[in-house]
Amino acid sequence: MGLSFQEANAEIGAPGSPFEVIDVERDGVTNRTFKNAPSDLRQIFDTARGIDETFIVYEDENWTFAEVMEEVDALSYALVHHYGVTPGERVGIAMRNYPEWIISFAAILSIGAISVSMNAWWTAQELEYAINDAELSIMIADTERIERGAEACQRANVRMLGVRLDELAPLAPNVEHWHDVVIRGAAMPAVTLSADMDATILYTSGTTGSPKGAVSTHGTITQTVFAFASGAAVSAARRGPDGPGSALAPSFILIVPLFHVTGCIPVMMTCFSFHMKLVMMYRWEPERALQLIERHKVTTFVGVPTQSWDLIESPHFLDYDTSSLASVGGGGAPAPPALINRINGSFKNGRPGLGYGMTETNAYGPRIEGDDSITHPNSTGSVPTLVMDVEIRDDQSRTLGPNESGEIWMKSPTLIRGFWRQPEVTLSMLVNGWLRSGDLGRIDEDGYLYVEDRVKDMIIRAGENVYSAEVEAAIYEHPAVYEAAVFGLPDERLGEVVACAVVLKAGQHLSEDELRAHLQKRLANFKIPTRVAISGDSLPRNAAGKFLKREMPGRYFS
Numbered sequence: 001m002g003l004s005f006q007e008a009n010a011e012i013g014a015p016g017s018p019f020e021v022i023d024v025e026r027d028g029v030t031n032r033t034f035k036n037a038p039s040d041l042r043q044i045f046d047t048a049r050g051i052d053e054t055f056i057v058y059e060d061e062n063w064t065f066a067e068v069m070e071e072v073d074a075l076s077y078a079l080v081h082h083y084g085v086t087p088g089e090r091v092g093i094a095m096r097n098y099p100e101w102i103i104s105f106a107a108i109l110s111i112g113a114i115s116v117s118m119n120a121w122w123t124a125q126e127l128e129y130a131i132n133d134a135e136l137s138i139m140i141a142d143t144e145r146i147e148r149g150a151e152a153c154q155r156a157n158v159r160m161l162g163v164r165l166d167e168l169a170p171l172a173p174n175v176e177h178w179h180d181v182v183i184r185g186a187a188m189p190a191v192t193l194s195a196d197m198d199a200t201i202l203y204t205s206g207t208t209g210s211p212k213g214a215v216s217t218h219g220t221i222t223q224t225v226f227a228f229a230s231g232a233a234v235s236a237a238r239r240g241p242d243g244p245g246s247a248l249a250p251s252f253i254l255i256v257p258l259f260h261v262t263g264c265i266p267v268m269m270t271c272f273s274f275h276m277k278l279v280m281m282y283r284w285e286p287e288r289a290l291q292l293i294e295r296h297k298v299t300t301f302v303g304v305p306t307q308s309w310d311l312i313e314s315p316h317f318l319d320y321d322t323s324s325l326a327s328v329g330g331g332g333a334p335a336p337p338a339l340i341n342r343i344n345g346s347f348k349n350g351r352p353g354l355g356y357g358m359t360e361t362n363a364y365g366p367r368i369e370g371d372d373s374i375t376h377p378n379s380t381g382s383v384p385t386l387v388m389d390v391e392i393r394d395d396q397s398r399t400l401g402p403n404e405s406g407e408i409w410m411k412s413p414t415l416i417r418g419f420w421r422q423p424e425v426t427l428s429m430l431v432n433g434w435l436r437s438g439d440l441g442r443i444d445e446d447g448y449l450y451v452e453d454r455v456k457d458m459i460i461r462a463g464e465n466v467y468s469a470e471v472e473a474a475i476y477e478h479p480a481v482y483e484a485a486v487f488g489l490p491d492e493r494l495g496e497v498v499a500c501a502v503v504l505k506a507g508q509h510l511s512e513d514e515l516r517a518h519l520q521k522r523l524a525n526f527k528i529p530t531r532v533a534i535s536g537d538s539l540p541r542n543a544a545g546k547f548l549k550r551e552m553p554g555r556y557f558s
Contacts, residue, residue, distance in 0.1 A: 005372070005382045005447075008237040012230055013386045019230040021386055024413070029433030031413045032387045034226040040193035040218040042110045044225065044273050045072065051275060056099050057296060058280040063099055065275060068106075070184050075107035077186035083138050083159060087112030087191060090134045090201065092158075093259070094118035094127065094145035097280050100163040100178065101258045102268060104140045109199050109218070112191045113137075116201045116213070117259040120145060121524040126211070128152035130203055134213060134420065146175055195219030201420050202261055204359045204465060213420030214359045221265065223387070223413040224362040225273045228266045230386050231367060235327070238370070248299050248324055251277040253292055255284055255303045256463065261363040262331060266355075267302050286310040290320040297324040301350070304463030305335040309493050312346050322347055327369065329353030331463075336492070337377035344374060356380035356451060360435055364414040366390060366449045379448040388412035392443055397431070402445040405452060408437040457549075459488035459496050464526045466498055468549075471529065474522040475500060478515065480508035483539050487549045489531055489557060499531035501539055501556050510534065531557055 003011070013021035013032075024033040038044055048055070051065035079085040091108045093115060095101055108115040116134045118127060118141075127149040131139065139145075139153055140161045150172045153160050160175040171177075199221055201213040216224075232250075252271055256263040271278040279296050281288060289311060292298065301311070308328055311317065328343050328350040329335070335354045343352040353369035365388060366381025383390040391399050392406040400406045411434045418426035429436050438456040443449050459466040468486040475484040483503035488496035504510055512532040519528045533556035540548040540555065 002240050003238045005234070005238070008234040009386055011237055012233045019226060019233060019386065027433075029411075031411065031433070032389075033413045034223055034230070034387065037219075037222045037226040039195040039222065040197070041106075041199060041221055042191075042193050044222060044269075045069065045106045045110055048272060048275065053275065054277050055271070055275070056102065056278050056280060057292075058099050059282060061099065068099070068103060071103045071182065072106045072110065073188040074182045074184045074186045075103055076111050076188050078161075078181045078183075079107060079113065079138065080111055080189040080191075082181055083161075085111060085113050085137055087193075088114065088198065089137045090114045090116050092116040092118050092131065092134065092136045092139040092141075094120065094139055094149060095142035095163055096120050096144075096282070097254060097258050097263070098142065098163060099280070100140070102272070102278075104163075105258075105264070105268075106272070110191070111189055112193055112197060114198050114201055114215075117203070117264065118145070118149075119203065119259050119524065120257060121526060122148075123522065123524060124148045124152065125522060126524065128155075129211065130213075131156050131158060133211075134201055146172070150175065193218060195222070198417070200264075202259075202264075202359050210470075212422055212425055214416045215418055215420050216362055216416050220414060220417065221269070221362060224265055224364050225269050227364045227385070227387055227412075227414055228270050229274060232270075234386070235369060248297055248326075249277070250274075250300065251279065251296060251298050252300045252302065253279045253281070253289060253296075253298045255281055255289060255301070255307055256330070260463070261357075261359045262302065262463075265362050266364070284310075286314040287316050290314060290316065290322065293322055293325060294320045299324055299326045301325055301328045302330040304330055304495070305339055306462040306494050308335075308339060308343055312342050317346070323349055325350035327351060327353050329355070329369065331355040331357055331363070338492075340373050340377050354380055356449065358435075358437065360416050360429070360437075361388075361410060361412060362414045362416070364388065364412065365410065368448070372448075376448050378450055379444075380451050381449050382447050383443060383449050384447075385412075388414065390443065390449060391434075392441060400442075403442050405440060405442045408439045408441045408449070408451070409434045410437060411435070459486075459498055461488075461496050461498055461526055462494045466527050471498065471500065471519075471523065471527055474519055475502065475515070477522065478510065478518045480504050480510040482508075485539050485547045485549055485552060486529065487552055489553055497531060498527065498529045499533070499553070499557060500529040501533045501535055501552050503535050503537070503539060533557065 020035045021032045022035045048065040049069045055065040056063040093104045136158045142163045199218045200216045203211040340352045351370040352373040355367040357363035357365035368381045389411045391409045394406045440453040441451045457468040471486040482505045486500045489499045491497045
């Protein structure tokens, strides 16, 4: 790499450049901000009109940007004139990765409504919580999510628009077919938007057992889109004009869910905004991914570390041409140094990369890649970025020096505005324009960030956040359980797996299979412990009576 990180930042953010950075003060908080970012997302979507180049590849389907926008206009018209949706109302999207997910997202935001991303793996109970918490007006869903959420929607008087429904299945009275409602040729309704309007709600698991809705505005997301694009420009400046992938049109393969912030913002919205091809998969299958990478000359692979492992470990890895890949990485979980080295040695041009972001930052944050990943294998990126400041603070909120460990705080125009109808949680996490990450880390003397531990009681399983309190609450609903503690165990492929230690009430019996069957009715599968220890003794506690979870992996699973 020719330029240093700091030199490339200065070049890309300089006055007169597309990513020119200026200081903007608001409500007493000053942020470095992209001067040229649009004020609202409809301006971004409108840039795709009339472009006959391929935008979405999904299985055997090819959608041009123009075709996507025709469908966006038709759905926008239906939402306003058929369903009566007005600005500020919440519309849920509950489906697997289909083109209609992207179309729904663009249409909802274009009319000033708020897009609510529903986790496709949620149980009926979890879906109902979000339906009621967000007070949805409409839920756009595929067959499986309609079956799972129909009763909750009926109870809440929420209408449903069905995507790719099983034509033979009977419909509930509050469900309509997409093709009966979304009619191409309809015009986009005239709606006035602003940067301050709420745009998205993404649910993130709560430490108290209930998910909380992270709310972002139009201005926040347009700034985030520019932040990711500027990061790519910084990377290109460091690689130089002859670097890997420089001769190919940039493209992404979508291997993570669109309901996750990573799939939605840095992947999908980057492609929408800068007119790149997006290759979508029906489900994650490493060999299918290799086929698509070769066929479409994909340049960027963004996923969780598990998926990078899966790709390299495929028995057919060497049968496919992956030379188009310039970047292989992502975020959502720590990447072990062994994986960084495997990526670096396995791809002809693809270099390793890892980002540190959260739902609360719209996935944006420090990033490390290429040679920096090799020389600093345990780091998650260089700071500050073009528009994000990162500090390490102690428990008195005092800023610490190089290599001192404390909580990671971040300040950026990419931060959420708060949590949906949870002002106390908002005030506890957003302080004077800074986000308290809940993660422990340090910044070395060269400006590299290292994430060392988590303040929050959370497990990251293959990029999915699993909060112990939520799983413990479900375990305690079983009448045989006396004590329960949930924690993570290291796993080479998944990063962590969910484990639990359980003590039963006197005279009670409960098998591992019975416990999992109990939890399957209450939790998404990825939250259910794969390792279970049923103990005859009380769980270890400290003097204050709190469980000593750090001792439990060695005690129960050594």
